[in-house]
Amino acid sequence: MGIAQLNRDHGIAGQVEFFEGQGGFPFIRVKNAKASALISVYAGQVLSFQPAGKTDDLMFLSQKAYYQAGKAIKGGVPICWPWFGPDPEGKGRAAHGFVRNRMWDVIETSVTANGDNQVVLGLADTPETQAIWPHAFILRLEIIIGETLNLALVTRNTGDQAISITQAFHTYFSVGDIHQVRVSGLEGRQYLDKADGGQQKMQSGAVTISSEVDRIYLDVLDDIIVHDPAMKRRIHIASQGSQTAVVWNPWARISAEMADLQDDDYLRMLCVETTNAATDIITIQPGSEFRLIANYRIEHM
Numbered sequence: 001m002g003i004a005q006l007n008r009d010h011g012i013a014g015q016v017e018f019f020e021g022q023g024g025f026p027f028i029r030v031k032n033a034k035a036s037a038l039i040s041v042y043a044g045q046v047l048s049f050q051p052a053g054k055t056d057d058l059m060f061l062s063q064k065a066y067y068q069a070g071k072a073i074k075g076g077v078p079i080c081w082p083w084f085g086p087d088p089e090g091k092g093r094a095a096h097g098f099v100r101n102r103m104w105d106v107i108e109t110s111v112t113a114n115g116d117n118q119v120v121l122g123l124a125d126t127p128e129t130q131a132i133w134p135h136a137f138i139l140r141l142e143i144i145i146g147e148t149l150n151l152a153l154v155t156r157n158t159g160d161q162a163i164s165i166t167q168a169f170h171t172y173f174s175v176g177d178i179h180q181v182r183v184s185g186l187e188g189r190q191y192l193d194k195a196d197g198g199q200q201k202m203q204s205g206a207v208t209i210s211s212e213v214d215r216i217y218l219d220v221l222d223d224i225i226v227h228d229p230a231m232k233r234r235i236h237i238a239s240q241g242s243q244t245a246v247v248w249n250p251w252a253r254i255s256a257e258m259a260d261l262q263d264d265d266y267l268r269m270l271c272v273e274t275t276n277a278a279t280d281i282i283t284i285q286p287g288s289e290f291r292l293i294a295n296y297r298i299e300h301m
């Protein structure tokens with residue numbers, strides 16, 4: 001669907017505007033009294049969120065990101081679905097599933113009762129998705145842009161057999177200086193250390209980053225806070241429907257190896273991902289749905 005038609009069907013004067021973004025993909029610019037955001041319809045991906053009157057972005061978005069059909073966009077909030085991480089069946093299918101690299105549909109846009117904007121994007125199974133993952137589904141991403149950024153990923157099983165999924169908001173946060181960052185809310189939790197052969201370990205104190213970090217935290221019960229003194233802010237992450245969280249920073253070598261990152265990007269990004277990963281597998285019965293929710297709030301100091 002063309003940009004003009006999207007604006008006719010879903011534009012909201014002065015608040016929600018569709019335009020042709022990088023790679024020719026339809027992008028959505030949202031701006032209201034509380035915040036502004038940039039969303040790509042391709043990949044169903046929030047790329048930017050800024051509270052009103054602030055110049056710092058919640059998100060890291062790589063200068064070298066691909067905007068190409070079939071590739072993931074490096075930054076913002078990629079959606080990993082219906083599996084997180086490598087192909088769970090070892091069939092060589094792409095890591096993190098198949099919805100972060102295809103076009104989504106715009107379902108609706110609205111102004112909520114308290115003046116926030118909601119944008120709903122969606123995706124349903126097609127013969128092509130069935131060839132990758134043989135299940136019927138409707139996936140909805142409900143994005144609310146207000147004082148906070150609220151994301152709900154809703155999986156509806158429209159088939160006649162139960163489905164099992166893992167998934168993630170693979171969120172790339174912008175940080176001022178990774179050396180000074182602390183992540184709290186995970187103290188005392190067990191984690192699977194993917195940078196150390198998947199060994200299970202216990203987190204003592206806040207998480208700090210001084211080398212590659214790739215961990216799946218288990219039994220996550222509390223809100224997670226990213227303390228970022230260099231940017232003079234804290235990011236509060238509240239979730240529902242998730243019992244695991246991933247903390248990922250590629251550090252120098254992997255950053256340099258990734259063609260869609262600058263060599264030193266590891267200094268200014270951190271992924272803290274709201275997930276259903278590892279043993280946190282979600283089973284959805286026919287006709288039922290499951291909601292994974294993440295809420296992001298920036299506290300400036």
Ligand SMILES: O=P(O)(O)OC[C@H]1O[C@@H](O)[C@H](O)[C@@H](O)[C@@H]1O
Pocket residue numbers: 072074078096170194214215246248273
């Ligand atoms: O596919 P992307 O965006 O480069 O992210 C890859 C990383 O994603 C993280 O979620 C995983 O824990 C890492 O193991 C992985 O390397």
